[in-house]
Amino acid sequence: MASSSSEAPASAVLQAESFPDGTKDYVPIRKKNWDIKKPHITDQPITAKNWYKHVNWLNTTFIIFIPLTGLISSYWVPLQLKTAVFTVLYYFFAGLGITAGYHRLWAHTSYKATLPLKIFLAAGGAAAVEGSARWWSSLHRSHHRYTDTEKDPYSVRKGLLYSHIGWMVMKQNPRRIGRTDITDLNDDAVVVWQHRNYIKSVITMALIVPMLVCGFGWGDWAGGFVYAGILRIFFIQQATFCVNSLAHWLGDQPFDDRNSPRDHVVTAIVTLGEGYHNFHHEFPSDFRNAIEWWQYDPTKWFISTMKFLGFAYNLKTFPQNEIEKGRLQQLQKKLDQKRVTLDWGIPLENLPVVSWDDFVEESKNGKALVAIAGIIHDVGKFIADHPGGKTLINSAIGKDATAVFNGGVYNHSNAAHNLLSTMRVGVLRGGCEVEIWKRAQSENKDVQTVTD
Amino acid sequence: MASSSSEAPASAVLQAESFPDGTKDYVPIRKKNWDIKKPHITDQPITAKNWYKHVNWLNTTFIIFIPLTGLISSYWVPLQLKTAVFTVLYYFFAGLGITAGYHRLWAHTSYKATLPLKIFLAAGGAAAVEGSARWWSSLHRSHHRYTDTEKDPYSVRKGLLYSHIGWMVMKQNPRRIGRTDITDLNDDAVVVWQHRNYIKSVITMALIVPMLVCGFGWGDWAGGFVYAGILRIFFIQQATFCVNSLAHWLGDQPFDDRNSPRDHVVTAIVTLGEGYHNFHHEFPSDFRNAIEWWQYDPTKWFISTMKFLGFAYNLKTFPQNEIEKGRLQQLQKKLDQKRVTLDWGIPLENLPVVSWDDFVEESKNGKALVAIAGIIHDVGKFIADHPGGKTLINSAIGKDATAVFNGGVYNHSNAAHNLLSTMRVGVLRGGCEVEIWKRAQSENKDVQTVTD
Ligand code: HEM
Ligand code: HEM
Ligand SMILES: [Fe+2]
Ligand SMILES: [Fe+2]
Ligand SMILES: [Fe+2]
Ligand SMILES: [Fe+2]
Numbered sequence: 045m046a047s048s049s050s051e052a053p054a055s056a057v058l059q060a061e062s063f064p065d066g067t068k069d070y071v072p073i074r075k076k077n078w079d080i081k082k083p084h085i086t087d088q089p090i091t092a093k094n095w096y097k098h099v100n101w102l103n104t105t106f107i108i109f110i111p112l113t114g115l116i117s118s119y120w121v122p123l124q125l126k127t128a129v130f131t132v133l134y135y136f137f138a139g140l141g142i143t144a145g146y147h148r149l150w151a152h153t154s155y156k157a158t159l160p161l162k163i164f165l166a167a168g169g170a171a172a173v174e175g176s177a178r179w180w181s182s183l184h185r186s187h188h189r190y191t192d193t194e195k196d197p198y199s200v201r202k203g204l205l206y207s208h209i210g211w212m213v214m215k216q217n218p219r220r221i222g223r224t225d226i227t228d229l230n231d232d233a234v235v236v237w238q239h240r241n242y243i244k245s246v247i248t249m250a251l252i253v254p255m256l257v258c259g260f261g262w263g264d265w266a267g268g269f270v271y272a273g274i275l276r277i278f279f280i281q282q283a284t285f286c287v288n289s290l291a292h293w294l295g296d297q298p299f300d301d302r303n304s305p306r307d308h309v310v311t312a313i314v315t316l317g318e319g320y321h322n323f324h325h326e327f328p329s330d331f332r333n334a335i336e337w338w339q340y341d342p343t344k345w346f347i348s349t350m351k352f353l354g355f356a357y358n359l360k361t362f363p364q365n366e367i368e369k370g371r372l373q374q375l376q377k378k379l380d381q382k383r384v385t386l387d388w389g390i391p392l393e394n395l396p397v398v399s400w401d402d403f404v405e406e407s408k409n410g411k412a413l414v415a416i417a418g419i420i421h422d423v424g425k426f427i428a429d430h431p432g433g434k435t436l437i438n439s440a441i442g443k444d445a446t447a448v449f450n451g452g453v454y455n456h457s458n459a460a461h462n463l464l465s466t467m468r469v470g471v472l473r474g475g476c477e478v479e480i481w482k483r484a485q486s487e488n489k490d491v492q493t494v495t496d
Numbered sequence: 497m498a499s500s501s502s503e504a505p506a507s508a509v510l511q512a513e514s515f516p517d518g519t520k521d522y523v524p525i526r527k528k529n530w531d532i533k534k535p536h537i538t539d540q541p542i543t544a545k546n547w548y549k550h551v552n553w554l555n556t557t558f559i560i561f562i563p564l565t566g567l568i569s570s571y572w573v574p575l576q577l578k579t580a581v582f583t584v585l586y587y588f589f590a591g592l593g594i595t596a597g598y599h600r601l602w603a604h605t606s607y608k609a610t611l612p613l614k615i616f617l618a619a620g621g622a623a624a625v626e627g628s629a630r631w632w633s634s635l636h637r638s639h640h641r642y643t644d645t646e647k648d649p650y651s652v653r654k655g656l657l658y659s660h661i662g663w664m665v666m667k668q669n670p671r672r673i674g675r676t677d678i679t680d681l682n683d684d685a686v687v688v689w690q691h692r693n694y695i696k697s698v699i700t701m702a703l704i705v706p707m708l709v710c711g712f713g714w715g716d717w718a719g720g721f722v723y724a725g726i727l728r729i730f731f732i733q734q735a736t737f738c739v740n741s742l743a744h745w746l747g748d749q750p751f752d753d754r755n756s757p758r759d760h761v762v763t764a765i766v767t768l769g770e771g772y773h774n775f776h777h778e779f780p781s782d783f784r785n786a787i788e789w790w791q792y793d794p795t796k797w798f799i800s801t802m803k804f805l806g807f808a809y810n811l812k813t814f815p816q817n818e819i820e821k822g823r824l825q826q827l828q829k830k831l832d833q834k835r836v837t838l839d840w841g842i843p844l845e846n847l848p849v850v851s852w853d854d855f856v857e858e859s860k861n862g863k864a865l866v867a868i869a870g871i872i873h874d875v876g877k878f879i880a881d882h883p884g885g886k887t888l889i890n891s892a893i894g895k896d897a898t899a900v901f902n903g904g905v906y907n908h909s910n911a912a913h914n915l916l917s918t919m920r921v922g923v924l925r926g927g928c929e930v931e932i933w934k935r936a937q938s939e940n941k942d943v944q945t946v947t948d
Contacts, residue, residue, distance in 0.1 A: 379824055
């Protein structure tokens with residue numbers, strides 16, 4: 045891997061200087077429109093005078109203005125059934141370009157793809173109009189490495205809207221974004237080609253192709269442009285942006301709750317299966333996001349189908365053992381958090397030590413004391429509530445009820461043991477009754493012991 | 497309590513001789529149809545000749561023959577709307593007689609009822625035709641005390657059908673059934689009256705009253721008898737029998753899995769809320785079976801309403817703290833069971849102890865060894881799969897990567913720590929690198945130490 049940059053001349057120029065930790069700055073390989081050494085616009089606060097300089101107008105055009113024109117034009121363009129069906133199919137094509145291509149193949153290298161599949165995915169990704177695979181994957185690696193921190197390019201900690209589109213609509217200081225290693229992407233000819241020819245690819249795949257298909261196919265040029273083109277772009281963008289917003293905001297955290305990623309079926313439905321995002325951040329190089337067969341993860345199904353057809357190989361999965369361990373530890377963490385909020389009774393070491401005789405004496409004088417397993421309990425307030433009746437519990441007062449409590453009469457449930465622990469008032473000196481008796485025997489100076 | 501049997505002459509005769517554990521045999525206070533000292537029919541195996549002696553014909557008449565006649569008669573009797581509505585209402589009346597009356601009030605004394613409410617419940621219970629409150633509660637206490645054992649009168653361990661109706665259709669050896677204390681029931685005038693006048697009560701409440709209401713109400717004498725009477729009896733019987741069968745067979749065990757009781761919403765719907773049976777066996781004297789507001793427990797709602805109206809008081813609940821403790825412990829138990837099935841890596845004490853120099857040496861000779869937190873890991877097979885890329889993990893080979901692994905470069909997730917533990921191959925002599933160095937310093941005889 046490391047050697048390839050010196051062997052492959054095409055990619056050598058793309059590699060930035062290495063940092064001591066082995067990662068590199070992201071280097072745009074199209075025209076540079078900023079100098080990393082000069083002060084950046086984001087260093088200045090937004091004012092009435094400079095606000096337009098803070099807006100990333102290129103992105104805003106792609107994700108706000110163009111969709112708006114589409115919405116408006118749709119008023120004059122009737123939607124034909126064939127165009128509608130094609131739009132949905134093209135929606136999935138573009139969506140898979142992002143999820144199976146940009147995300148699981150290039151950003152996470154969770155499987156390997158043959159050249160035809162790579163071209164298919166790069167084309168789909170271009171049709172989704174969300175930046176080049178190289179740019180997208182680089183940022184996404186930063187997102188994983190620096191999740192929820194200042195260096196996270198779309199940190200949900202800055203607000204749901206920011207993580208959804210704010211980070212694209214407003215200019216970002218490139219020095220703020222965490223660095224990552226993208227040597228492998230620079231060595232991927234499809235990624236580099238798509239990056240160098242990005243604008244051409246987008247116009248072709250996102251607008252021209254759908255228009256041609258609907259035009260030559262069934263004469264619906266305008267519908268192809270408006271529905272299968274512009275409006276479809278809008279929907280696919282908003283849907284996949286949800287991975288950065290909704291998937292960090294809605295749902296459960298079965299594997300780790302230190303960071304924001306969450307699992308939710310709604311996010312999964314919107315994002316072609318990327319909604320099991322807590323799992324994904326924990327096991328990012330797993331080609332699956334949903335691990336149960338009944339969960340919705342069409343991207344996973346697509347990759348498996350591609351494997352079956354011979355276009356994908358080396359599908360990576362995390363060992364089930366590790367997944368179960370993660371789930372178990374998170375559950376354990378939750379339990380431990382819950383445990384400390386509950387009352388488990390006075391710790392034994394804080395209880396007074398009472399002699400057997402004192403215990404019997406106090407019981408005779410009206411206190412409802414019961415000894416169980418060497419501990420003295422005041423059951424007075426509980427007698428009327430005892431599910432086993434007053435007679436039985438009364439019969440144990442002033443006695444060692446260890447045996448009757450533990451099956452001699454009734455094998456009390458866990459709940460009863462818990463309840464018992466809240467009634468502790470003392471510890472018997474020397475432990476249980478028998479213990480006491482033995483000690484009394486040996487300590488009693490008057491007792492005659494026969495030795496022969 | 498114990499003294500009341502000597503003060504109240506009416507109940508004194510009802511009390512059997514006490515056993516040493518304070519409980520008593522169940523003594524029928526109607527005519528005795530068996531002598532506890534004589535051999536019982538159940539001591540003989542069922543044969544072609546004696547089978548009819550094994551059948552409890554009285555019970556079989558009540559729960560099989562009478563319903564059958566109802567089913568057949570319904571062919572000639574058209575169902576009127578008013579009768580249907582009344583049947584449903586009467587169904588709830590009889591059902592609450594069993595659940596709020598027999599079960600939660602008398603068997604478990606989970607609340608106290610005023611005389612009018614007691615009469616209402618005893619009447620409803622009679623309308624359900626499931627034995628007297630005294631008989632039912634006594635058996636039910638045995639069921640709780642000896643759940644799932646040979647002494648359990650309707651143990652589900654003997655089969656679902658047995659626990660549903662088998663235990664009533666076939667004669668049972670009364671000596672087998674576990675004994676319980678019913679002094680309190682013998683002191684309850686309503687219970688004793690209903691028991692002594694059981695057959696009269698049943699015929700009146702289960703058949704005559706519904707017939708009179710439908711007859712005088714809207715002229716539907718036959719419908720009142722067949723639908724509101726016989727068929728309603730059948731449905732209420734089958735529904736409440738489900739507490740003994742379905743509730744010990746279907747559902748989750750959030751509080752205790754040592755015995756059979758289970759929680760399931762389907763059982764709850766069928767049984768007027770008795771379906772949260774795992775909770776109920778753990779906390780039997782709680783007047784609720786469902787503790788969440790959104791769970792279906794109309795019996796609880798009825799009792800609460802009665803309290804509001806002044807007919808019920810002293811509603812018992814288990815402290816929420818105890819309920820949470822039980823739930824937590826059961827979850828913990830499940831986790832612990834799961835934990836032992838997983839691979840947590842070779843225990844540290846079974847690993848060879850390796851010196852720092854040997855570790856560095858072996859790493860130079862082609863082994864991909866990484867030291868983290870004093871433990872040596874063989875990451876060879878993982879390099880290609882590392883989600884953070886090959887470069888980074890390669891940079892740690894032959895080094896102590898404790899800091900970079902724990903945030904220096906990337907703060908690895910829990911999953912990464914787990915995975916790491918499966919790659920253990922050795923323990924560094926003396927712990928971490930720095931440790932080693934310090935020890936080397938002090939052990940090195942050539943080093944000159946200046947003391948002044
Ligand atoms: C000393 C403190 C005691 C506590 C805190 C206690 C608590 C409980 C609790 C919570 C139950 C409900 C069922 C369960 O959770 O297992 C229960 C039932 C029972 N207890 Fe106790 N108990 C105590 C003493 C005794 C003694 C000394 C006896 C007998 C000599 C006894 C006999 C029974 C019986 C027979 C039942 C079953 C009743 C039923 O579920 O219908 N208990 N007890
Ligand atoms: C030595 C054994 C190592 C193991 C078992 C390991 C395991 C993993 C795993 C499971 C992840 C996925 C994300 C996560 O679970 O947190 C990950 C990500 C990462 N690792 Fe490692 N790692 C190792 C060594 C290293 C080293 C030495 C470095 C840096 C010098 C490093 C840097 C990274 C980075 C930057 C990521 C984030 C990549 C992303 O999520 O996109 N790892 N590692
Ligand atoms: Fe994410
Ligand atoms: Fe990702
Ligand atoms: Fe039960
Ligand atoms: Fe019960």
